[in-house]
Amino acid sequence: MQNNEANGPEARVSILSAIRRQPLAAQSLPSLNQLWIRYDDPAAQFAEVLQSVGGRCVPVDDVEHLGRELAEMPQYASAAQICSLVPGVARANVDLDAIDDPHLLETVDFAILPGEFAVAENGAVWVSDAGMKHRAIVFIAQHLALVVPAGAMVSNLHEAYERLSFSQPGFGVFISGPSKTADIEQSLVIGAHGPRSLTVFLLSAGSSLVATSLCEQTLYVKHRSRRHVSAGGNLLTYGGADQTSGVLQRTDIV
């Protein structure tokens, strides 16, 4: 630790000893085992809150259903560059793993990413960067869809933190709705810097199976090689029309 300190250990020692000079009576840490709110129908609560923060919740039966719903979205239909880490659901043509510089993701129109679980009280979905080469994709895509197993739903944030562990380096984010700002006269504008829309697909069919297979497939896809094509001056990697590449082939698994 010491060798990281530009100003030597003096500042640290001086701050810590200034604090320790105060003989403060120890105060106990409160228990968090309390009666926190729970919902009879968490999915309905989640959908309602998500809508109130500008997002959209779409329950789907299976991956095929998800594909049909996607196809009906104008943002998806008109998207030229699509990046997906959820196998089998999208006509993805941007391969995150084949890109070295996250700046190249700037032109991505639509991203479809796995969300680990949803929180009913605030419409948030936990997204981690495990198996995601560039976390920038979460924030830089023009539109974002998250696919969450419908069974992976907690009522409140306390339950959410029970599920999370932070022992390893990594990044995770609760996302509740699309990027927004109200900095101009408190008028809500959707699409500040990040995604202009957020759609959360709650995937129900054999949800526990889905949950595990999502992870497996992410790993699987990572190891597939993809052909490189140049698009609009940016070096991007496309699965494209070549149907032998990873993402599109995995439909049969789920």
Place this chain on the structure above:
Amino acid sequence: MPHAASAAKFVANEARAHWHDQALWFVRAKRDRAAQTLPEWESLRETASHIKAHTISRLADYLEQFAEQATRLGAHVHWARHAAEHNQIVLDILQRHDVRRVVKSKSMLTEECHLNPFLERHGIEVVDTDLGEWIVQLRGESPSHIVLPAIHIKKEEVGQLFHERLGTEAGASEPKYLAEAARRRLRECFMRADAGITGVNFAVAETGGFVVCTNEGNADLGVSLPGLHIACLGIEKVIPRAKDLGVFLRLLARSATGQPITTYSSHFHGPRPGGELHLVLVDNGRTDILASDEFRRSLSCIRCGACMNTCPVYRRSGGHSYATTVPGPIGSILAPARDARTHAGLPHACSLCGSCTDVCPVKIDLHHQLLTWRRELAVRGLLPWHKRWSMRLAGFVLRHGWLYRLTGKLARTIVPWLPRWLIYHRFNPWGKQRELPPFPRHSFRELYRRRHAK
């Protein structure tokens, strides 16, 4: 300029002052609705207050634990005693990486340390990427509110500013159009930046990670493109356990803007693969506040801004009238702790209505602390002469019953006959926008005695 004088300027434009007042009251009302959705709201506040009190009572241990865990995760931890040290550390890191352009998300700590002008003097371009903060940066101002930095600016003024600086259409003031123009320009800044600087909402001692909350996604975009991330935090930001975040994140956005949670609550644990993460822990007067029994609880503040939104003085005087980085009730406690002489007027910019204390998510006894500050300022001899002498006079009168009775009788007899110019003049600021109530013929004491004599 003292607060009262700046506030007088602000309220001179009555329509605008009213608009400002209403804009903030709207946010306060949203906060109430959000709080009412949770039956456990009061219990959450109580719990948060206790977690903070506990943390402060063992702050050194938790800071060491946080630094140790963060280092284990691969972050570089720096300590800064004051603003100058903080700025130098940040500059050194940036220069080591040959950084020319920085994108910064909202951080009141870096405002407090005046990091932007310091970096600019050393040839580094800093762009504040929170839309509100960018607007005030383009105007050459400081934020007037810690959560809503541009709450004092009208959309027509933003339209004019963007027309001049971004070439948007003249006269265009539609927020959606303006925000879109800002999005395009700031995207360019994100794409060109060599480093990202963020603040920190909560640092977790147990894990060495930290959480940054935004609605725009600007913090995340700013640190997920370049390889270098510098996060600056005051030493009071540390909390013991990851699960404590459940308590604070439930309170923060609901108290701040009435949202159930911010759009993005990002949890950083260690640097990005191949990237570099630096944490700068800053004291800058916080250990002095910790040493004071009266004001220690102000360190619990999670910077939600709820006390500002509800404060009748803040709403009607505007954030800039406080001339501090953090304005409003909490700012009026923190600023005199740093420099009592300069900010001696702020604890008086308060009607002691207690609304701030009612809404504070971590239950800081704000209005009690403001009252304590007034006493403290008197003890230190920092009251202006007219307050000092009028208080001394009032104290003398109240200590002598006969004098009090005599003064009352004289006032009741004489004042109603005095000409207006003798009552309403520049030495009676109370009467500036107010009329004295009609004087009663008899005092309460006289009425009471008469009734009992019957």
